[in-house]
Amino acid sequence: MRWLSDVEGCSFTCSFPTDQKVRCALNLLRIGAKDWWRLVTGSYTDDQRAAVTWEKFRDLFRAHYIPRVEHKQLSQEFSDLKQGTESVKEITRMFTKRAMFCLEFATEQDHMTRYLSMLKTDIHQFVSTQRCDTMLDL
Incomplete structure (x- = not known):
């Protein structure tokens, strides 16, 4: 949850448009989290990956990292x-x-x-x- 909050703070500070929050977050994923995201989106097309909203990303992240x-x-x-x-x-x-x-x-x-x-x-x-x-x- 703190990581999500940090990403939201970073996107606010840097004035990222809402549609860029996920891209920012993906660049901040490390090791196992990057692997998790690749697994979640492995069957997505590039367009589907680009269409993932911040809310959807946040829900997926919470579901995985908060049992x-x-x-x-x-x-x-x-x-x-x-x-x-x-x-x-x-x-x-x-x-x-x-x-x-x-x-x-x-x-x-x-x-x-x-x-x-x-x-x-x-x-x-x-x-x-x-x-x-x-x-x-x-």
């Missing part, structure tokens, strides 16, 4: 996450790390709602009284 069992476990950890003795900084780090694997919480509003629900009651009550329009504000 279902691990994805399910990380999703469950995200759902079960509650602040105990952790500081706000620590629980936020834990939340952020797990959130990238939980695509069902796709919108910022979803993340904000989930984040608030896992905070200790006193912190939740304090934060709830603040005007927070974004996850960063929260």
Whole structure:
């Protein structure tokens, strides 16, 4: 997931058009990942390979590199996450790390709602009284 995020960051920084993201990513694949891609697209024509969208590439990459069992476990950890003795900084780090694997919480509003629900009651009550329009504000 971090690798995908790095590729997205690189394509943003370099202002790649959306249709060039996959080409950028393919140049960053190494060893086994290059072999995996050759295997996935071995039966594709050049036109079919060129037509692979970033979303399709990302879905294929996730399906291969994040086993279902691990994805399910990380999703469950995200759902079960509650602040105990952790500081706000620590629980936020834990939340952020797990959130990238939980695509069902796709919108910022979803993340904000989930984040608030896992905070200790006193912190939740304090934060709830603040005007927070974004996850960063929260």
